[in-house]
Amino acid sequence: MNGLEINQIKPEELEQKLKNDETLNLIDVREDDEVAEGMIPEAIHIRMGDIPDSLDKLDKNEEYIIICRSGGRSEKVCLFLKDQGYNVVNMTGGMLQWKGEIKPKL
16 A cells, blocks of 8 residues: 555445435446446446556546445555546445445446
8 A cells, every 4th residue: 555545435425425416426346247236327337457548538627436346446446546646535335335226237
């Protein structure tokens, strides 16, 4: 770890923000087979391994909430993106703790 402080959000806090119609940028970094089980409807899917090649899709003026299965991979992605100058928040507990709406990936 490089000592960068990562902002965190709990799944229930994120769910409340979505219910309040806040505009959020959610990135689900799980693998295809995991996402096939369902993801947060507002999220976009960029696999963890594809993040370095996807930086041109991200805006350093925006905040991104990173999501994975349990919160470990998303924290690593947050550290990487923060090191690149992006504003990121890790959803702790990941989809295992998510109680809100999910949609199947098409």
